Amino acid sequence: xxxxxxxxxxxxxxxxxxxxxxxxxxxxxxxxxxxxxxxxxxxxxxxxxxxxxxxxxxxxxxxxxxxxxxxxxxxxxxxxxxxxxxxxxxxxxxxxxxxxxxxxxxxxxxxxxxxxxxxxxxxxxxxxxxxxxxxxxxxxxxxxxxxxxxxxxxxxxxxxxxxxxxxxxxxxxxxxxxxxxxxxxxxxxxxxxxxxxxxxxxxxxxxxxxxxxxxxxxxxxxxxxxxxxxxxxxxxxxxxxxxxxxxxxxxxxxxxxxxxxxxxxxxxxxxxxxxxxxxxxxxxxxxxxxxxxxxxxxxxxxxxxxxxxxxxxxxxxxxxxxxxxxxxxxxxxxxxxxxx
Ligand SMILES: [Zn+2]
Ligand SMILES: [Zn+2]
Numbered sequence: 001x002x003x004x005x006x007x008x009x010x011x012x013x014x015x016x017x018x019x020x021x022x023x024x025x026x027x028x029x030x031x032x033x034x035x036x037x038x039x040x041x042x043x044x045x046x047x048x049x050x051x052x053x054x055x056x057x058x059x060x061x062x063x064x065x066x067x068x069x070x071x072x073x074x075x076x077x078x079x080x081x082x083x084x085x086x087x088x089x090x091x092x093x094x095x096x097x098x099x100x101x102x103x104x105x106x107x108x109x110x111x112x113x114x115x116x117x118x119x120x121x122x123x124x125x126x127x128x129x130x131x132x133x134x135x136x137x138x139x140x141x142x143x144x145x146x147x148x149x150x151x152x153x154x155x156x157x158x159x160x161x162x163x164x165x166x167x168x169x170x171x172x173x174x175x176x177x178x179x180x181x182x183x184x185x186x187x188x189x190x191x192x193x194x195x196x197x198x199x200x201x202x203x204x205x206x207x208x209x210x211x212x213x214x215x216x217x218x219x220x221x222x223x224x225x226x227x228x229x230x231x232x233x234x235x236x237x238x239x240x241x242x243x244x245x246x247x248x249x250x251x252x253x254x255x256x257x258x259x260x261x262x263x264x265x266x267x268x269x270x271x272x273x274x275x276x277x278x279x280x281x282x283x284x285x286x287x288x289x290x291x292x293x294x295x296x297x298x299x300x301x302x303x304x305x306x307x308x309x310x311x312x313x314x315x316x317x318x319x320x321x322x323x324x325x326x327x328x329x330x331x332x333x334x335x336x337x338x339x340x
Pocket of ligand 1: 038039040041060061146147
């Protein structure tokens, strides 16, 4: 089958002809029908964060149809439309049984530490292939598997409640989902912070108050909120914005950092955390249970992903690398999906 692989960081993806991973007894083989190109993939390609072993087939936002099952999986699943929870896990360790399976020591991530979905087929544990309700398009399901699911997890990690004022820093795929999910959770005041005015316009249509980050967004937000927000989500992955989400907090505010970056930030614990009982919270991935919740939000009409998935491209190395180049410059639509 055809797949796009990363052979070394700092190099473009290459098209290869390989065998799909042989399924174990509890695995299924899925024909990939949609694979989202995530900003993490762009980071993986450029390095230094990301996969440790090469070559690796990227792609962790995947949806498709089951075409074959292992001996321990019911034949009835063949033909099922599914979306893939990208984190595999053992199901038996302390982290798995306490509901934090993203820390499972046996865990692997599709498109990072095991084969991903930039391919015609992918092998995953049956439990990771989540039934996709009729009427959810594959492209939307794929995007939900990372950006929307992580947006939901970030809002949960920040313990968001309807009375909170929520600032979303960076309105790409994650941010657009975060705005809609926050609204669906009953939050009335959501602010969208970005430099891209076109994206801010879309964020406003989704119910957020746009804040132009080409100007001093922190000062602006401190002023309009009269002292800071309750929840600030950092979805960009840069030291500058990570500091800004801390600076913009009001009393008891929670800064949830989602973006990937090797940057460091300087925080004065007394002045910035202690006095206001503010918190900086790390957000890593999301949970299998949140995938089902997310699909419920979608089916209930709370997630409009039509305008987030701006472009689809075939499984073609030149086109996919080109999309990634543009994403590196924060240009192009919020999300592009590969449809093999
Ligand atoms: Zn992703
Ligand atoms: Zn485990």
